[in-house]
Amino acid sequence: MARKTPDDLRSARWFAPDDLRSMGHRSRAMQMGWSGEDWDGKPVIAIINTWSDLSPCHHHLRDRAEWVKRGILQAGGTPVEMPVHSFSEQFLKPTSMLYRNMGALEVEETLRAHPIDGAVLMGGCDKSTPALVMGALSAGLPFVFLPAGAMLRGNYAGEKLGSGTDVWKYWDERRAGTIGKEEWDGVQGGIARSYGTCMTMGTASTMMSIAEGFGLTLPGASAIPAPDASHKRMAAACGRRAVEMVWEDLTPDKIVTWAATRNAVTVAMATGCSTNAIIHLIAMARRAGIPLTLDHLDSIGRTTPVLANIRPSGKEYLMEDFFYAGGLPALMKELGDRLDLTARTVSGKTLGEDISGAVNYNSDVIRSLSNPVYHEGSLAVLKGNLAPDGAVIKPAAMDPKFQTHRGPAIVADSYAEMKAIINDESYPMTPDHVLVLRNAGPLGGPGMPEWGMIPMPKALLKHGIRDMVRLSDARMSGTSYGACILHVAPEAYIGGPLALIETGDMIELDVPNRILNVAVSEADLAERRARWTAPAPRYERGYGQMFIQHVEQADKGCDFDFLRTDFGAPVPEPEIN
Structure with a gap:
């Protein structure tokens, strides 16, 4: 592959010409203390930083940016730190998911609009990883992702x-x-002893692992604990590698292929991933022109066992244990030929080369294919007359007795209404009932908040009952567990079948056969639909108004329709298998 020359650098368009505009660029750079040594023939590398004072998961990234800068300088590049939205999962209301696409848009335009040749993306808290990757994929510049890392146990x-x-x-x-x-x-x-993301295999660790599965991190980066000194060294290594990737012209389209997408999905299933992974995987893949579907995800999930014995799918260990056991390279080594080892990664090598020296130091933390935590992948996709476009459940983290279940619905139209029901100790219910929350999807939430792990009713808790079937068009935290059916599509707010069911209707769940139905005749559903009235829009102005006009449903990844790679044009549908 031909290497770039200094004249090929994108940033040279700003700094190199002997004209009025470029003189302005150079003089303003000098205003900040730069000199010709900073822009003459050197790649300008953006450090896209999601640090903020209200982001505990990213609280160390201000420091890590300095280590990334060190690596960029070591490799002969010029670092520029560019702050973007912090995706503070703990403090954003109504939900950080509302802002994932805004963050992706900000990353894409920040990279596109500035004299940038390549980037290091720094993030890890739930929505930050997909937002950073989605935006950078659309911008198309060479980049490497630096995971924030999990906190201590x-x-x-x-x-x-x-x-x-x-x-x-x-x-x-x-x-x-x-x-x-x-x-x-x-x-x-x-429970939260240091900076860093959740140390369970929640959405944060799931998405950092998926980024490594895609080949978008350096080997082993996703499992390094945030406070570990290795994280500083990894930050510097990412800086050095970003400079090299610019000279190699290693753009993301050469990395995020169908093979890499299948690897990412396989890794997700083997880690016991968060249910949120499905939405983000679809959105990330489609930004790269890969038309990933729920059916692809379910197919891979059926044949990929859970190997990571990490809570909540596992019973004992946390991310720190996973790191000491060998991290994701060791897990991928256990997966062997279930992965496409010829896929290229940001290291410039193949995945097989990246993991060739990996060692599994604890076979209870990282199980073998012959001794999995769970025989199938973490997630299953359900379909039926209640979810014609699909719904998601996490069989590995639920009471197995509910995998086949039939019970009467208790329906709530809002979270406040459901909260009143579950806190009413006199409310008539049994463990066979199915709690149903609706109007909590992408438009109804708004933003599809993490209300899907509906708390267990007090009346049942006091009788020792800790699980029951719960169903919604919402999401749930990746750290959650239980017999929770999520992401029902289409959502109730736009008139999906979930909008039509009534308290007392029998809900039929069959996880092995991937079925989710309501035992109501088509004629009765049609009669109810004729009576249904669409609710008022959640927003009348601003970003919220743009969101409700353009967000897609859960089965499409909840991206904005106008940000898809295929917007306005068909995308071929090759088989992922």
Whole structure:
């Protein structure tokens, strides 16, 4: 492959010509202390930083940007730090998912509009990884993704705590009356001990692993704990590599192929991934012109066992343990020929070369194909008259007895209404009932908030019951668990079948056969549809108005229709298998 020359650099369009406009660019660069040594024949590398004072997951990225700069300078590039939206999962309302596409748009335009030759993307908290990757894929410049890394293990009273997962567990016990405020406050103080993302295999760790599965990180980057000194060295390595990628003209279209997409999906399923992965995988792939569908995801999930024994799908370990066991390279080594080892990565090598030296140091943390945590992949796609375009469930993290279930619905039109039901200890229900929350999808939420792991009703908790079937058009946290059916498409807010069901209707779930139905005749559903009235729009102005006009449904990845690679033109539909 021919290497670029200094004259080929994109940034040279701004700095090289001997004309009025370029003189202005050079003089303004000099205003900041630059000199010709900074722009003459050197790649300008953007450090896209999602740090903010309200992002605990990214709180260390201000420091890490300095290490990335060090690497860029070591390799003969010029670093420029560019701040973007921080995607603060913990503080954004109504939901960070509302802003994923805004962040992707910001990344794309930031890269496109400035004198940038390549980029290092820094993020990791749930929506930041897909937003950064989606925007950078659309911009098309060489880039490498630096995962923020997971925080240290939580601890309370000698017990290892996993963020999110153990919060839900202890909250159930608090509501059941088995623990008091002192224990609850102890968990609060011990569950998040450092900067970094959730240390369970929640959405953050899932998406960082998927980025590595796509070949968009350097080998092993996704599992390094945020406070580990190795993370600083990885940051510098990403800086050096970004400069090399510019000279090699290693653009993302040469990395994110069908083979890489299949690898990313396989890795997701083998890690026991978050249900959110499905939405983000589809959106990321389609930005690269890969028409990934729910059917592709389900097909790969059926044949890919869960190998990562990490909560919530696993029972014991956390991301720190996964890192010490060998991280994602070791897991991919266990997957062997289930991956396309010829796929190219940002390292410039093949995936097979990247993982050739990987070692699994703990076969209980990273299981073999012959001894999986769960026999199929983490997620399953359901379809039927209640979800003609699909719904998602996480069989590996639910009580197996609910994989085949039939029970009467208890329907709530809002989260507030559902909250009142589950907190009413006199509400008539049994473990066979199906809690149904609607109007919580992409448009109805708005933004599809993480309300899908509906808390267990108090009345059932006090009888020792910890799981039941729950169904919604919402999402749930990747740290969540239980028999939760999510992402029902089309959503209720636009008149999907979920809008038509009534309390008492029988819901039929068959996970092995991937079926989700409501036992109501087509004639009755048609009569109900004739009576249904569309709700008022959630927004009348601003970004929210743009969101509701252009966001796609969950089965399409919830991207904006005008940001797809195929917008206005058909995309061929090759087989992924």
